Amino acid sequence: MSEKQQNNTTLDKQQIKQKVDELLNNYLEMDLLRFTTAGSVDDGKSTLIGRLLYDSKAIFQDQLEAVQRASQRRGEDNINLALITDGLKAEREQGITIDVAYRYFHTPKRKFIIADTPGHVQYTRNMVTGASTANLAIILIDARNGVLEQTKRHSFIASLLQIKHIVVTVNKMDLVNWSQEVFEKIKQDYLTNVAPKLDVKDIRFIPISALHGDNVVQPSQNMPWYEGPTLLHLLETINISKDINLQDPRFPVQYVIRPQNDQWHDYRGYAGRIASGIFHVGDEIMVLPSGLTSKITSIHFGDRQLNYAFAPQSIAMTIADDIDISRGDMIVRTDNLPQQSQQIEMKICWFNQNPLKLRGRYILRHTTTEMLAMVTDVQYKLDINTLEEDYQDKDVRMNDIAKITVRTAKPLFYDPYKINRQTGAVILIDESTNETVAAGMIE
Numbered sequence: 449m450s451e452k453q454q455n456n457t458t459l460d461k462q463q464i465k466q467k468v469d470e471l472l473n474n475y476l477e478m479d480l481l482r483f484t485t486a487g488s489v490d491d492g493k494s495t496l497i498g499r500l501l502y503d504s505k506a507i508f509q510d511q512l513e514a515v516q517r518a519s520q521r522r523g524e525d526n527i528n529l530a531l532i533t534d535g536l537k538a539e540r541e542q543g544i545t546i547d548v549a550y551r552y553f554h555t556p557k558r559k560f561i562i563a564d565t566p567g568h569v570q571y572t573r574n575m576v577t578g579a580s581t582a583n584l585a586i587i588l589i590d591a592r593n594g595v596l597e598q599t600k601r602h603s604f605i606a607s608l609l610q611i612k613h614i615v616v617t618v619n620k621m622d623l624v625n626w627s628q629e630v631f632e633k634i635k636q637d638y639l640t641n642v643a644p645k646l647d648v649k650d651i652r653f654i655p656i657s658a659l660h661g662d663n664v665v666q667p668s669q670n671m672p673w674y675e676g677p678t679l680l681h682l683l684e685t686i687n688i689s690k691d692i693n694l695q696d697p698r699f700p701v702q703y704v705i706r707p708q709n710d711q712w713h714d715y716r717g718y719a720g721r722i723a724s725g726i727f728h729v730g731d732e733i734m735v736l737p738s739g740l741t742s743k744i745t746s747i748h749f750g751d752r753q754l755n756y757a758f759a760p761q762s763i764a765m766t767i768a769d770d771i772d773i774s775r776g777d778m779i780v781r782t783d784n785l786p787q788q789s790q791q792i793e794m795k796i797c798w799f800n801q802n803p804l805k806l807r808g809r810y811i812l813r814h815t816t817t818e819m820l821a822m823v824t825d826v827q828y829k830l831d832i833n834t835l836e837e838d839y840q841d842k843d844v845r846m847n848d849i850a851k852i853t854v855r856t857a858k859p860l861f862y863d864p865y866k867i868n869r870q871t872g873a874v875i876l877i878d879e880s881t882n883e884t885v886a887a888g889m890i891e
Contacts, residue, residue: 478554481683484563484579484611486602487588492619496588496658496679497551497564503665504680506553550578557684572832572847575605576797576887580873582606583688584613586679591624591655595637600645601832607646608795608849608889610869612691615652617679622657626670631655645835647866654679692759693868697725698786699779700815700871705764717748717764718773723815723870724863725784727765728756732782735773736861741782742769759870776817778861786861786871792854793827793891794865794874797847800885802878804844804852810885811877812856815870819860820879825853851891865889 485493501507549564563578579585585606589599606614616638624630635653643651654663655674662668665680677685702720727733731744747754748764757763765779773779780786798804804823812821826842830849837851844850854876865872876886 478557478559479688480559480561481584481686481688482561482563482582483584483586483683484565484575484582484606485586485588486565486575486579486606487619488590488593488596488598491588491590492658493564493588494549496586496617496619496656496664497549497562499658499661499664500562500680501551501553503661504553504555555680555684560683572601572605572849573797573799575602576609577799579606579609579611580887582609582611583691584615584683584686585611586615586617589616589618589634589638591618591620591627591630591634594634595642597833599638600642600835603642603646603648604832604835605849607648610647610866610889612648613650613652613686613688614646614648615654615679615682618653618655619658621655621662621668621671622660626655626668628655628671628673631674652676652682654682693724693863693870694726694758695724696784696786696863696868696871697727697731697781698723698815698863698868698871699727699765700817701773701775701777701779702816704774715766716770717766718779719762719764720816721762722757722759724759724868725781726756726758727763727779727781729754733767733779734782734785735771736778736780736786737859738771738777740769740771742767742771744768778815778817780861786863788859788861790856790859791824792821792856792860792862792874793851794854794888795830795849795851795891796844796876796886796888797849798844798886799846800878800883801846802885803846804850804886806842809879810854811879812854812860812874813877814860814862814874818877820857821854821876823852824855827851827853852888862890864891866891 485497487493551562553560563582565575565578587599587602589595603614618631618634654676655671656663656679658664662670663674663678665678667678668674699722700720701718705717705719707715727744727747729744729747732741733744734741744765745768746766747757749757749761806823806826809820809822811818826844828837828839828851829841829844830837832849863871872890874888874890875884876888877883878885
């Protein structure tokens with residue numbers, strides 16, 4: 449190879465590396481949207497996600513070939529897109545979703561994490577798990593059946609978990625002859641009988657056919673009367689920046705960084721992910737639970753030094769004073785303090801096969817800290833189909849939603865879940881088995 453060819457090859461490699469680095473940086477800086485899907489059995493949740501991935505070219509060739517082979521073994525003429533997400537053997541055999549299936553994909557505009565959650569009432573805990581971190585919920589309704597009890601239940605759980613955006617997708621429009629009248633009737637039924645009971649301000653409606661792809665990624669030629677966005681366009685453009693709490697600065701400490709080398713001989717940084725709010729260099733801060741105060745002297749984000757940082761960035765900060773800070777402590781601004789109590793009221797979804805024990809001892813985990821807690825009262829159980837509060841039945845079992853009171857061994861610093869999903873969420877862990885038995889939302 450001549451010297452000129454070698455120089456060209458080196459230049460090509462540099463250009464390729466530069467292009468790869470540019471693409472990687474663009475990807476890392478993309479906005480991330482987490483969304484969950486829910487609906488009654490056979491409403492087409494898995495098919496919708498399969499269609500979304502298939503039409504947006506987010507499926508690898510080997511995955512597509514595997515699904516094609518599985519479809520052929522089942523004797524189906526066309527590719528069964530539901531098999532892309534229904535990964536468990538029992539799911540494929542029964543044609544239902546049992547476990548939460550997470551899928552990751554991206555478009556040029558945004559990154560996505562999808563949680564395909566079950567529709568059966570006996571898998572309520574799975575839906576709660578999948579929806580707990582979602583920005584948006586897609587509620588599917590079969591156009592032939594309209595609004596059902598499960599529609600109300602799934603919508604209420606989304607509202608309970610403070611999901612700010614609900615997209616009601618009326619699926620299988622091809623089976624009702626693409627009827628605008630059917631769509632409008634379902635929309636009005638939902639707005640009249642479901643929406644008023646929800647703590648959600650942003651509710652959208654889209655008529656689709658997941659099987660044929662109408663209004664999923666591409667606009668439907670069969671429903672010219674619908675002038676709104678496709679599902680993917682809505683997912684790419686919906687504004688979620690206001691969903692993050694930037695008012696209440698909360699920084700749970702995960703790790704203390706002490707390099708102890710010549711370059712960083714005296715460095716002591718406190719690392720973690722900002723749960724909410726904004727922190728600036730120079731801010732007066734308080735460390736909880738000690739109550740000691742100091743001032744932020746630097747903020748590091750990777751190899752960059754910042755003047756300020758905000759949720760949900762992962763950072764390391766240094767402070768002016770030598771204070772004993774470790775994992776489980778929380779750094780807050782002195783002018784904005786969280787609530788403090790040892791008597792905590794919360795709504796919970798019970799996950800475990802063993803029922804809740806009144807006066808039972810559990811480990812309560814909150815942000816990066818944990819403490820012993822005792823359940824002192826079951827105030828009521830919630831009928832998630834009728835949304836009625838039952839004050840007589842105090843027997844809390846798997847998939848039940850209830851309001852309880854717990855007494856913690858030490859003060860808990862928190863914000864109500866409605867205001868701050870990060871510092872208002874807890875999980876309860878069985879002290880003897882280390883199993884997660886419940887997820888809680890502090891009121």
